[in-house]
Amino acid sequence: LHARYVLNLLHETRKHLKQLPNISHVSTCYSEEVTVCGDLHGQLDDLFLIFYKNGLPSPSKSYVFNGDFVDRGKQSLEILVILFTFLLIYPKEVHLNRGNHEDHMVNLRYGFRAGLSTVSRVHGKKILRMFQNVF
Numbered sequence: 001l002h003a004r005y006v007l008n009l010l011h012e013t014r015k016h017l018k019q020l021p022n023i024s025h026v027s028t029c030y031s032e033e034v035t036v037c038g039d040l041h042g043q044l045d046d047l048f049l050i051f052y053k054n055g056l057p058s059p060s061k062s063y064v065f066n067g068d069f070v071d072r073g074k075q076s077l078e079i080l081v082i083l084f085t086f087l088l089i090y091p092k093e094v095h096l097n098r099g100n101h102e103d104h105m106v107n108l109r110y111g112f113r114a115g116l117s118t119v120s121r122v123h124g125k126k127i128l129r130m131f132q133n134v135f
Contacts, residue, residue, distance in 0.1 A: 003123035006081065010130040013084040016091060017134065024095045026064055038066035038099070042073025042112070047082065057086045057094045067099020070112040080131070102135040 028034050035054045040047055055061045065083060070076035087094045112131075 001081065003127060006077075006127055007123070007130055009081060009084055009088075010127070010134050012088055014130070014134045016088060017096075024064070024097065026062060026095055032060070032062065034062045034064060036064045036066065039068040040065070040073075040079050041068055042070055042076035042079060044073070044075035044078050047079055057090050059090065059093060062093040062095075064095045064097065066097045067102060069096075069099070070102065076112050084134075098135060 026034055035050070037047075037050055054063075057063050063086075069079050069083060073079075083094070083096060087096055
């Protein structure tokens, strides 16, 4: 994606998240399933495997992602683009909890910042600042 589209997605995600309370309440019942995931750490293949086994987010398929989306793996940006897109499409079915890796200092140490600068040399710093605002 061009940096303009990534920045637009981040802007819309930030706007949506600011409207939410600090604590997410996810309701379950016998007829509904909720898939809880955590610690993707930039491993896009893991996210694809989860979606393959459990189905894509939809009005009948809720997900809770318990943070640590980034760092360590090489595809943190791709994971965030996918998760933020699903969050905006299905805001009642996709829930994102911030983990300790969604922190600026941790991003500096474990690779998210470096990964962004290689993906977008021109707009990397601006995208990183916007991610920090979203986090």
